[in-house]
Amino acid sequence: xxxxxxxxxxxxxxxxxxxxxxxxxxxxxxxxxxxxxxxxxxxxxxxxxxxxxxxxxxxxxxxxxxxxxxxxxxxxxxxxxxxxxxx
Numbered sequence: 655x656x657x658x659x660x661x662x663x664x665x666x667x668x669x670x671x672x673x674x675x676x677x678x679x680x681x682x683x684x685x686x687x688x689x690x691x692x693x694x695x696x697x698x699x700x701x702x703x704x705x706x707x708x709x710x711x712x713x714x715x716x717x718x719x720x721x722x723x724x725x726x727x728x729x730x731x732x733x734x735x736x737x738x739x740x741x
Contacts, residue, residue, distance in 0.1 A: 670678065
């Protein structure tokens with residue numbers, strides 16, 4: 655164990671302002687929250703897979719992209735027609 659390092663870190667932390675300590679605390683808890691979130695995501699994915707009787711969800715990417723492009727085209731054309739009506 656590196657006692658000197660631990661003591662140096664403790665002194666550095668004590669020297670931090672209140673705002674700096676809050677930021678440090680956020681950085682430390684952020685990682686643990688991410689680990690908790692990852693665990694939850696994996697558990698949710700397993701539950702979904704069980705509900706679908708083990709079938710893997712494989713969406714048709716080409717179809718999704720095509721649908722998104724159509725929706726965006728409609729938005730753009732709608733915006734264009736509204737701007738022409740204003741003229």
